[in-house]
Amino acid sequence: MDQLPGLPARVTVCEVGPRDGLQNESATVPASVKAELVERLVDAGHRVVETTGLVHPKWVPQLADAEEVLRRIDRRPGVRYPVLVPNMRGLDRAVDLGVEDIAVFGSATESFARANLNRTVEESLEMFAPVVGRARETGMRVRGYLSMCWGDPWEGEVPVPQVVSVATRLIALGCTELSLGDTIGVATPGRVAALLDALTAAGVPVESITVHFHDTYGQALSNTLTALRHGVTTVDASAGGLGGCPYAKSATGNLATEDLLWQLAGLGIDTGVDLDKLVETSTWLADLLGRPSPSRTVRALAGG
Template structure:
């Protein structure tokens, strides 16, 4: 049995895609048992050896909000950093930015919602207040020479509000770009998007004057649609996608939100389309299985399930 996909391209797709790895932050933040700092650092270094070049390392959120990430400074300062690899961190406010800068952060991400209900549930603020908070962080980060990414959650549906009009996340994305975010990641936080919906949101984003070279997509696989949605994004012209090694994670504040799209599942499809990623699928598979061992349960990734446990792990 073949262990790697046989490449067959489709017209109109990009030659190369950037994979933005979120496993060490978004993947681990919902874990109830605290993962050792040394294990988190080893996870990030293994992901780097597998060829990932954008690895979100941690979040400088209050430990009372997310106890799993209380060791953010220790993780970031403990990393052996290498040229050409980015280690962005999520920061919720100016205090988080101060802590991140003190720990040596070179790139940050800010987080807002496309809906009022989720902003109140997750950020304890209104949507406008969340954007104003993000604006202060983006301004100070830019002044310090840090790159900034923006996250917009609930772009395709909200568990409290239901349907979300495509113009709403598009407007929030445009505000983040105007503030100074280099890229904006549009999140399907509860996994309800379908390919036509993806095209509709991206069309709305373009109508707001935001080029898709500034847009990334972040899909959850709640209803098994994540890879179909990636293909829709590729067809529209998006070239950056978020994923989590082993399919780790979900949103602790969103009802029914299952795990992120697994990085190896994403890479398998991209390589099958003849799209370069720079990722070694075998090393990535080994990393995901290793991390699953640390957590004491199988990885939910389809590729891990199909290929099984690598020999000599």
């Protein structure tokens, strides 16, 4: 175990497998399995587990069972269970269900805002404004996802000032946390550093920034390390690399939590998460999904 200079002593991993991960898997997973997954992740030591999304089932059928998943989970003190909420209707449901952490899902590019939200970036911010405002009034924490921060399938490379502009608007709306997404996995370390430098120069507190890398081109862990060297201390990852089959045409899985934990443990960085328990959970889930985990650490440690 050897430290590198300039790295934090502790990193919070935000486990996004149950929502972001499973939403992008082709297999359908019953609510009972989703709830068991969340419980297992908490048992492994996770303290932030993105659980589900209160989205209209017409848009995301994989999340139609959100209320059942939430009801099945024995929410424990000290653990955060953020839930994706797109609009006021979703927020009303979240309040009724006792949700204490929500997330809104913004885009740094017009093309993806149009494709994903059927709105311009400006219109989506207008939609989020009352949601974030009321959620904060009720004492909730609000994560603002920002997709396509480095590249967009329609627009190519996304200019840094454009990302900074949307990011500062989300913070101004009252988001307590910003998750910078490399949704198509194209970023490399120099571009990660450039965006983080620009965001902090624009007054976004580095403590409010989370990084969310996809491993499409194998860059997720290098990018994460670069972000940690720039003061970031919260990292999104999904158990076993859930979220996009690595053998399909467009391999868009998230950074695997296990690959991240291997690196952080080697660097002497505490996460509070038990790698062996997580590998056990990812192996269990890979069996249910009928395919091997794309995480190299899972494959090495699970021996299959």
